[in-house]
Amino acid sequence: MSENELEWLHKAQKGDVEAFTHLLETYEKPVFNLCYRMLGDGYEAEDAAQETFLRAYNGLNRYDTQRPFSSWLLSIAAHYCIDQIRRRRITTVSYDEIPYLDPPDRTLGPEASFVREEDQQHVQKMLANLGTQDRAAVIMRYWYDMSYEEIGETLLLTVSAVKSRLHRAKKELAQLQIQSGYQSASLERTHHESPAF
Amino acid sequence: MNHQPFETWLFSEEPLPLEHNRTLHEHLQECDHCRQLQSAWRGINQSLQVAPMVAPVSGFATRWKARLIEQKKERQKKQSLILLASMFGIASLLLIMLLVLATQMLSSSEEILFGWIYRLVTVYAYLEAAKVVASSLVPTFIRFVPLPVWVLILGALSMFSVLWLAIYKQLLSPQKVIL
Numbered sequence: 035m036s037e038n039e040l041e042w043l044h045k046a047q048k049g050d051v052e053a054f055t056h057l058l059e060t061y062e063k064p065v066f067n068l069c070y071r072m073l074g075d076g077y078e079a080e081d082a083a084q085e086t087f088l089r090a091y092n093g094l095n096r097y098d099t100q101r102p103f104s105s106w107l108l109s110i111a112a113h114y115c116i117d118q119i120r121r122r123r124i125t126t127v128s129y130d131e132i133p134y135l136d137p138p139d140r141t142l143g144p145e146a147s148f149v150r151e152e153d154q155q156h157v158q159k160m161l162a163n164l165g166t167q168d169r170a171a172v173i174m175r176y177w178y179d180m181s182y183e184e185i186g187e188t189l190l191l192t193v194s195a196v197k198s199r200l201h202r203a204k205k206e207l208a209q210l211q212i213q214s215g216y217q218s219a220s221l222e223r224t225h226h227e228s229p230a231f
Numbered sequence: 232m233n234h235q236p237f238e239t240w241l242f243s244e245e246p247l248p249l250e251h252n253r254t255l256h257e258h259l260q261e262c263d264h265c266r267q268l269q270s271a272w273r274g275i276n277q278s279l280q281v282a283p284m285v286a287p288v289s290g291f292a293t294r295w296k297a298r299l300i301e302q303k304k305e306r307q308k309k310q311s312l313i314l315l316a317s318m319f320g321i322a323s324l325l326l327i328m329l330l331v332l333a334t335q336m337l338s339s340s341e342e343i344l345f346g347w348i349y350r351l352v353t354v355y356a357y358l359e360a361a362k363v364v365a366s367s368l369v370p371t372f373i374r375f376v377p378l379p380v381w382v383l384i385l386g387a388l389s390m391f392s393v394l395w396l397a398i399y400k401q402l403l404s405p406q407k408v409i410l
Contacts, residue, residue: 204242211271
């Protein structure tokens with residue numbers, strides 16, 4: 035955390051709403067992204083993200099300063115989303131336009147933008163087929179670059195359980211990809227790719 | 232066909248030892264299943280890698296603050312309801328106790344009535360006795376104290392009354408502060 039963020043945190047712990055709002059503005063995107071990737075719907079993601087920050091605000095006195103604030107927030111968000119999905123029992127994927135892609139890439143032409151959006155909808159559809167904890171592990175690994183230990187701390191799993199879930203999720207995603215027959219048009223070189231390729 | 236440990240190697244993020252790499256490469260040349268899995272994983276993995284962060288619609292912080300205010304109002308409402316329910320509960324309990332007491336009173340109403348009449352008569356008797364004492368003592372006291380002393384006492388009492396009223400009025404009037 036930066037010095038400013040620490041200062042805001044201390045003020046927020048004393049009940050300063052404005053100070054907490056500064057923290058919220060810093061972390062709203064990662065929290066919203068996690069909620070959207072978990073729930074698959076922009077409105078539900080907004081609701082979940084708002085609820086996450088409310089719980090964080092009300093539970094600031096329980097926050098362990100030894101732990102990164104972002105991890106703590108994402109943990110609250112992940113558990114809330116997992117609860118929501120369990121209550122829902124039916125996995126839904128919204129095909130409405132993805133709420134907001136930040137930063138919007140204005141260098142892409144209309145065809146490339148369409149392909150990108152289609153790709154992202156496909157990713158979201160694939161994620162929706164994973165179990166809740168597997169989905170959360172994949173999201174944390176790919177969007178937040180979290181280590182196995184960090185994912186384990188956030189989802190209350192052991193490191194070996196995280197590795198096992200990630201392996202299972204990857205296999206399931208690959209099998210779903212085969213079944214769907216979808217050809218990804220993404221061109222960028224990856225950095226999590228197996229060296230066996 | 233058993234595809235282990237090849238499937239594990241396909242999804243591994245860690246660099247494989249040279250030997251494993253070679254074994255996997257040989258296996259992929261023969262196994263359609265693993266080759267298909269490799270190609271599919273490559274595709275979805277690339278998509279996951281380039282997937283951007285999704286941000287909320289602008290105004291998220293403002294909407295959150297409004298939600299926080301709503302939550303506080305709900306909590307206050309709940310607390311008020313709990314307080315009201317507690318007070319109602321206590322009042323009901325007291326009412327029940329009073330009803331029980333009243334029932335007991337009704338069963339022995341004659342005793343209670345006579346008891347109250349006795350108290351009233353006793354109070355009246357005390358007042359009458361005090362009246363008799365006062366009527367004999369006061370004239371004696373007045374004759375004992377000379378007239379000038381009485382004038383002095385009454386004058387002092389009047390002066391103190393006026394002084395007291397003036398101080399009281401001063402305390403109640405708004406204070407002017409000169410800076």
